[in-house]
Amino acid sequence: MDYIQLVKAVLPELMLLATAFIAIGIDYKFFRNQDEKLRSRVASNVTLYGLVCALGTVLIQYHLGIELNLGNGQVVITPLNLMFKAVLIGLMFPTVVFAAREASCEHVSEHYAMLLLSAIGACFLVATDNLLIVFVALELLSLCLYTMTAFYKNYKEATEAGIKYFLAGGVASAFLLFGFSYIYGATNAIDLPTISQRLTDPDLPVLFVVTGFMFILVGMGFKMAAVPFHLWAPDAYTCAPTSVTSWIATGSKVASFLILGKLILPALSNRSLSEPIIGVLVLMSVLSMIVGNIGAIRQKNLKALLAYSSIAHSGYLLIGVIAGDAKGTSAVLFYVIIYAIANMGAFGVIAMLETALGRRITLDNCAGCWRTSPLLAVCLLIFILSLAGIPPLAGFTGKFYLFFALVENNPIWFNLSYALIALAIFTSAFALYYYLRLLKACIVKESPESTRALPLSLNLLEQSTFAALAFATVFLGVYPMPLMRFLISRLTN
Amino acid sequence: MISLLTFIPLIAAGWLLFIPKGYERMARWLALGATLIPLLICLNLIKHFDFSAGGLQFVEKHSWIPNIGAEYFVGVDGFNILMVLLISILAPLTILASWNIQERQRTWFALLHVEIFGLYGAFTALNFVHWFIYWELVLVPIFFLIKLFGNEDKNRAALSFFIFTVLGSAFMLVAFLLLRVKTGTFDFMILNGLATSGKLPAILGDWYPVVFFCILLGLWVKVPLFPLHVWQAPAYTQAPSAVTMLLTGVLSKMGVYGFLRLVLPVFPEALNTYAYPLLAVALLTLLIGAFAALQQKDIKTLFAYTSLNHVAYCLFGFFAVGLSASGIAIPARELVIQGCILQMFAHGLGAAGLFYMAGILEERSGSRRIADFGGLGTTLPHFTAIFCILIFSSLGLPFLAGFSAEFLIFSGVFAVAPVFAGIATLGLLATAYFLLSLIRKLFTGAEKSPLPILSDMSQREWLIAIPLILMAFWIGCIPSQWLEFSRQTVQQTLTLFP
């Protein structure tokens, strides 16, 4: 293996790794006895600089048109992968900005280091075709998330949520690995191009492969928080520090769906394999949409509400996976990016509100938010409406594209495909109910005089982060063509 | 010229609304002026009216809403010239009759003018849509005049008046929409032409009776005929007397005019077919009017039923037109229609006068109960004289207006349906009886003590009464002059009847 090439390929990850070490050093070495606030500020700044450098490197790689395939698909650099790396690092950026707001533990820099490590995991995850690397990267990502979920050490429920998340995630990993082994057994390959080639083989042990994919689906179902493997999600989302929640809900989901697409797409092109897999996917999708949306209606805690909404969104995203062609996958990727941006923004708003209102933001105590911070209120309006799928925001275009991809390709019996879409459309129509309840709490209601929080002032960095997220949400809705074209052209090659 | 005549009251109404507060006295002069100009125009119309032509004169016709066939189309002929004259005579009189109104003068006069505008329009418009606008429009000011200025039970009276008449209009609308769909026109004259050439029944086919009955029903309410007359007495009683003058004088003629314009020239076959039942209804109405009047204790209600009775004479004559007149020496059909038209004119003036007199009495004494009065003959001699002349005209004393019209009708009907005419004379008798007994109760006998001392006719009241009295004599003594207006048109239209 050519190490120069390897460094060239993983330079952004290396930068992130270096930054993670520096960040840890801040607590343990450079600013060891300093004030916590100062340490936090320095650490967050260092992290941000590191992220900017990494992002810059990715963009340069993209610009230079680097395409590499190292170690038999262990590290694969393609424009699509690079773009997703950019997206993930880009999503880490606001996460760190939000993290700077909250003091999650006394060793602040650990928080940043963990975030960076999980970002590294995510980056590796998207940039590989090798099943083993997929597993390792996914574990790196997940382990960081488990830890961070339980970061509020004094907070019993956080520990509980962390354990829950850890156990569920561990089981999922086991299933995933088991599934991978089946696939390996059937195809005698662990890199995706070879696997997809072998899957078209006529004398493939179909039952064996299908079983393998079922295990993979179970494992990925946990990671994506799709019903019935969603039980960890509401707890983890609620109890984790909000910045971490935002990363769980966005970054890990983006990476998971990309990898799910990569894994499942080859199987769906084989007729004998696709039917049972699609059956399971449809079931998961339907259940996620129903359970997610109904669950969300009952929630009062904003984070729990968004957790259920995220479960529902997994259901919508699975629709694109079911479509099973390049268009469907491009729709999934398009929507997952949009979803991630809007969700990141929404959790960001919650993170900001927490500093003014305390750790539990519910529908009751965020009343009058429009008065405390009009900017946040407007941004929240945009993010939530995008999640609800209201045009001209990106969420609408994305959902439309997802549904469209399914009915156009129509992989299942005609009317059933329409029925699935109908269910999706109607559940998302009813979803507007709880999204509007959230918006009502923040934008319509007057806060009671006694609990009126002080005006919330955001610094320039935070303001511009929110502005950028909001702008992206509007822009991708109004002018989605470049991104769509990019995704489709990359996926059809 | 007709447009000018029609729109002057509307413009005046708009102007009246914007007269500033404190200049209300000016309002009534303006109102009077705005009714006198149309009177002059109308006299000018009559001066230029060609008695030898049966067709339309002074026609104005402009395209309006081409895709539904609505046009701005006005004109006069023998059927409506007298009615236009009637309006222009009564209009200034109603203004004078409400000269001393105390509150909301501007609203009052403006509404009156909108009403007058609508009436002019309703009697001159010759395209259904155009005509229907006025036909409905006249209801609105009356509704509010009753509602705002009426007597104790005004709300109920106004509402039932409106709902009944609108119900009628709805049927009318349905009928004409059907006609429009089948024949493609809203133009009364074209419909008349179709009827003349005998094509209409074929075009309408099965719908012919439906259309006929819808139109009939629409007019039925307006006239009104039994049993749809129940709105009439409360409305007439509760309305202020100036409004009742218009209601009875002109509005009740709209229905009869509708028969002349929409039924006579368009549905001759139906008139032939249903002549006897229709005649029976008219007979029933006139008898009910007469006998109901016998029971009344309220002067205005009594006059309302009298009016019901008298307008029913018009239709009594009108419906006789459908009966076969062969083998009879006199032109029965022409007689009844001419009588009908003359009766409209004569009754319009006479009944308006009666209600005005009743209004004076009410204004002076605050009561309308016949029993409250007595011996007025000695205290109010002038009033008594005028009142009696009008009553005599109404009950058909020779040389007064009522006589000539009723005579024509009765002689015509007698020729074709002697039994009906015979029964109808019962109505005449009853009328004579209760009108005379009214005179007896009011003017003779002892004065009732609780009444305040009433003053006799003022100059303004004379001004109103004199034209009415003069007209009553004129029509009564020289009816031929008045019959001349409609003779050609009637003769032409009657060629439809074999």
Added chain:
Amino acid sequence: MEVLLPIVISFIGSALVAVTPSEKLKTIRILSLTTATAGFLAVLYLYFGYDNTKAGFQGVVKMDWIKNAFNADFHLGYDGISLTLVLLTGIIAVCGVLASWNISHRTNAFFGFYFALIGGVYGVFLSLDLFLLFVFYEIAIVPKYFLIAIWGSTRREYASMQLVIYSIVGSAFALLGLFAIYLGSNHGFNIPELITKSGLGYELQTQIFPFIFIGFGILAGMFPFHTWAPTGHSAAPTAASMLLAGVVMKLGAYGCLRVGLGILPVGAHYWAGCIGWLSAFAIVYGALIALSQKDFKYVIGYSSVSHMGFVLLGLSTLSQMGLVGATLQMFSHGIIGALLFAIVGGLIYERTHTRNLDTFNHLFSRMPAIAWLFIIAGCASMGLPLFSGFIAELHIILGLWQSTVQSVWLVVLVGIGIVLTFAYTLIKIHEAFFRKAPVSDEHFPKSFEPLAWNEKALCGILIICTLVIGLFPFVLTDIIETGLRPIIKTLEIVSR
């Protein structure tokens, strides 16, 4: 490019107003009035630039928008139908600003949402691409929620949520229909092409049509999906209920006409009888319920349902006359409905602070000018001649007689509906203005504030509009007929 003007002006106005600090009331008001007026002038410019000799769409702007995933163009243009409705929107927008002149609570946000709604409405009427139309259609939904939820009155939170859920469920139906249309024909979302040569089969059309018609019909207050209308109207602030009755309900009817009848003529033919009965029933039902209401705004709300029944009935006749009538009725009811809501919700409620008819104590003597305004509006609403409603209803009934697909008995129902309309209008006028209150209230003031300039202007504009259309309907019927020509053509082909 001039077709973009009204949309762009509204959205820019919305943004500008929203960022103006809410303390600067005067600036906000003047800015809003300017925006609304500018939008209206832009519409007038379109109207006078319209060449009535040419059928089809004019002033077309077409740009690529979304190409790879599915084909949707940024495609705008107008014909006689759209023009009529944008004209209505322009008028109502100006009047709505006048009606909300005194709003002082979060004024900037109010007008921000207001103009976002207006912009969306303009967009729907001017879109020639189904996807774009749908985008604008949904843009119009959310601002309604906030307008009602923040500035509304009784039960505002319930009503606003109900309204939005109904609308969004409606659009969900419509969306399903859109998918089917796209995939069933090979013309994408291009409305003009879909109208002239949709190529959709019989079975597909008859299956899709209910989705499209119900989807859009919900917003048009179609029976039995009308229940949002009265509650929503009553809870909304004056300007919002004017917009709701005036233009938002027309969005639905417009969708039914353009997409339902235009693109799916066969489906329309198949379902017309059913829609005819439902709408005729809605006319009677709306009137009957209005008769029994005690809340003044509910009366007007149900009268809206009844009047929108006429629109849908006109559509269901599938005849030239009926469609002209339906479009004209959309305009007419837009104006009259807005006027009624302005008077009841604005003029009267702001003075009496109650809408319960039982507490109104002979208001005629206390506010004669307003009473007269309401009486005029009531006459217009009853469909008396001289006012626009008469002409529109006349067209619709004529269309009904001519229609080959509708039963004659519908005319009877409509007749009953008309008479009931007279009845409830008169009775409510009586109860509101001429009656001694059954629930007597000693504190009821003797007199109320006289009309302010903005109230006079607003009522004046609307009354003049309905009179102008009542007297000179050809101002609109000419362009409506030209606009309807392609739709009529396909319908005629289908009926043979």
